[in-house]
Amino acid sequence: MRVVVTGGAGFLGSHLCERLVARGDEVVALDNFVTGDPANVAHLADSPRFELRDVDVTRDVTVEGAVDLVLHFASPASPVDYLQLPIETLEVGSIGTMRALSLARGKRARFVLASTSEVYGDPEVHPQPETYWGNVNPVGPRGVYDEAKRFAEAMTLAHRSTHGISTGIVRIFNTFGPRMRPNDGRAIPNFIRQSLAGEPVTVAGDGSQTRSICFVDDLVAGILALADSEHAGPVNIGNPHEISMLALAEWVIELTGSSSTVNFIPRPVDDPTVRQPDTTLAQELLGWAPEVDIETALLRTIDWFRTETETAHFPEPPLGARETAHILTGS
Ligand code: NAD
Numbered sequence: 001m002r003v004v005v006t007g008g009a010g011f012l013g014s015h016l017c018e019r020l021v022a023r024g025d026e027v028v029a030l031d032n033f034v035t036g037d038p039a040n041v042a043h044l045a046d047s048p049r050f051e052l053r054d055v056d057v058t059r060d061v062t063v064e065g066a067v068d069l070v071l072h073f074a075s076p077a078s079p080v081d082y083l084q085l086p087i088e089t090l091e092v093g094s095i096g097t098m099r100a101l102s103l104a105r106g107k108r109a110r111f112v113l114a115s116t117s118e119v120y121g122d123p124e125v126h127p128q129p130e131t132y133w134g135n136v137n138p139v140g141p142r143g144v145y146d147e148a149k150r151f152a153e154a155m156t157l158a159h160r161s162t163h164g165i166s167t168g169i170v171r172i173f174n175t176f177g178p179r180m181r182p183n184d185g186r187a188i189p190n191f192i193r194q195s196l197a198g199e200p201v202t203v204a205g206d207g208s209q210t211r212s213i214c215f216v217d218d219l220v221a222g223i224l225a226l227a228d229s230e231h232a233g234p235v236n237i238g239n240p241h242e243i244s245m246l247a248l249a250e251w252v253i254e255l256t257g258s259s260s261t262v263n264f265i266p267r268p269v270d271d272p273t274v275r276q277p278d279t280t281l282a283q284e285l286l287g288w289a290p291e292v293d294i295e296t297a298l299l300r301t302i303d304w305f306r307t308e309t310e311t312a313h314f315p316e317p318p319l320g321a322r323e324t325a326h327i328l329t330g331s
């Protein structure tokens, strides 16, 4: 297959590119590097089946020749990133999605949208099945991301019904692993980076809010299972392993052998209280279930962060606790 991956130099996009090239597909990755990094796919550069292009998908998604599959993954994803890039996030979720859909339509390719558990907002149904409509604040700070993805889902289905495109929607739950930016502001990179540096680990609120965390290898397997099928979705892909943020912080401190203490910081506005995927549909439709044990996955991610910190690949200074709190709480 010839596959176009938007956001291909990002965390998830780079893992998708790697897996596609390894199985023999040809990949064209499109990225403007706003939150990604060419270094994430540098190891693929020598492959004749891989190409990285510097493209803003809100402006242009022209790809010559045949395309069989479009994986639309371009979008800031970390709350700290999308709260600093609100208009860009809305644009890539709306205009970028429309352009990527047009590419798929013109090539008669299958299209898969990277949607998110954030479409469920602060959920009143727990765990969340795909049939739940969600509880999103459209005018809260997170609305720029949540509503962009909800629009993108609606636009994807409209193209399916109007133009007959084969489309799939994957609702991705919190995923972690190597190649997350240590300073992207998300909980796991923050906890690992702070623990390795022996700094206080920043836990928002009292840390009782939960997330369900999935290792990237499992996620990629689920996404490709959906991409290789004809299913429209939306399908939740995530690991139902639910944990409070305080327990996660303490676990990371223990796994890194750190002497870090916990520093409680203000809770972000509209921060969801709980989140856990109901993965029944993924199991029934795709035969998919996560396989990697979370402790093993955390240790593999910690190893990667340790190496990256030593080689100092990331020149961008991490945000301090006060600056992060300012972005997330607006105060
Ligand atoms: P990321 O920030 O590492 O990757 C996003 C990539 O998109 C980056 O390389 C960025 O430079 C690129 N990009 C952004 N705007 C662009 C534009 N206008 N043109 C071209 N490229 C652009 O984030 P990620 O965690 O890899 O997330 C990838 C996708 O998966 C996103 O769509 C995100 O919403 C979705 N998602 C991720 C998670 C998660 O836990 N990682 C959860 C839910 C949904």
Ligand code: UDP
Pocket: 078, 079, 080, 174, 185, 186, 187, 188, 190, 191, 202, 203, 204, 205, 209, 211, 245, 267, 268, 271, 272
């Ligand atoms: N969080 C935290 N400390 C941090 C960063 C995040 O306690 O340094 C919390 C955040 O408030 C949220 C949870 O961890 O309750 C997950 O945040 P993340 O940004 O990883 O993902 P999302 O909110 O998008 O699910």
